[in-house]
Amino acid sequence: MRQLKRGLVVGKFAPLHLGHEALIEFALQHCEQVLVLSYTSQNFLSCTPAQRRAWFAARYGTEVRIRSCVLDASELSSWPDFPLDLPDDGAPAEVQREFCWQVLRRLGFMPDGVFSSEDYGAGFAAYLSHAAAQPVVHCPFDLERQQHSVSATQIRRGLLPAAVWLSPAVAASYQVLGKIALLGAESTGKTTLSRILAEHLGMPCVAEYGRQRWEERQGQLAFSDLLQIARTQIAHEEAALAQAREGIICDTTPLTTLFYSQALFGHADPALSALAERPYQHLFLLSPDFPLVQDGTRQDEAFRQAQHRWYLAELAQRQLSYQLISGPLEQRIQTILQAVGISPESIK
Structure with a gap:
């Protein structure tokens, strides 16, 4: 894979687990800069926006090439004239893509590549390519989950052990409800x-x-x-x-x-x-x-x-x-x- 200038990673990160961290590290290996965008319409009691911001700061606060942005309704309300509300997690892909595009415009960050461990990445990259009128490639990582067979949903439900799948910095402030x-x-x-x-x-x-x-x-x-x-x-x-x-x-x-x-x-x-x-x-x-x-x-x-x-x-x-x-x-x-x-x- 050729080196890119800017990479984008999007997800809930609720919680930020080792599979997520491997994806972010993969993006870092192939980009000069990486933006990690986290948002969800769900009110996760154990993964609040403040907690997610703290996890990103703890894991990547000293990495100058990483920029993280955790969005919720309160944060968006502080952005003057932002045209969209936080989309529902179940909203169609087109709604999610347009929201991310508008966020990227507001942040002044235009990626060359979208990094994901899920199938949505190819369509998302194509949408950004069209919106930005410049090439944006999809960079898949471990789509089959062979390297990191983990799901944040399973961790939240207590079906996968947090102590195994969370870094110590995240696990220290994460409470499994289950x-x-x-x-x-x-x-x-x-x-x-x-x-x-x-x-x-x-x-x-x-x-x-x-x-x-x-x-x-x-x-x-x-x-x-x-x-x-x-x-x-x-x-x-x-x-x-x-x-x-x-x-x-x-x-x-x-x-x-x-x-x-x-x-x-x-x-x-x-x-x-x-x-x-x-x-x-x-x-x-x-x-x-x-x-x-x-x-x-x-x-x-x-x-x-x-x-x-x-x-x-x-x-x-x-x-x-x-x-x-x-x-x-x-x-x-x-x-x-x-x-x-x-x-x-x-x-x-």
């Missing part, structure tokens, strides 16, 4: 809290399937139901996670199903015991520190306290990392938000 799970004895506000958190964070809430199955069975669960409940709960989590932007709120885990199997039948299917080992990025145990509210399905206070002690013992025995949550509802909400690294300002 699966946020609540555990708690009966009448500890678990369902109410999970719904509020899901609303606050804009995440799917995976309801407790066990209650649905209990109602379908009119309160008469069979031993075989417990394994089905755990498997269905996990299937619902996986379906929600596949559509999630950054993570999901889980209104229980298979560990709860294991408890009820032992409480109701004195033992558990080995397959259920194995499912109870399912990992979660964030695990919270709610304290039974306010009066039990009887809804006609719950057992008494002694049972609630015994269930809480069982959770404490099981979590310790399994060496699972968790945080005990107590206090009134608003305190619980703020404690959990702080624990997952979300500031109140970022969700307003």
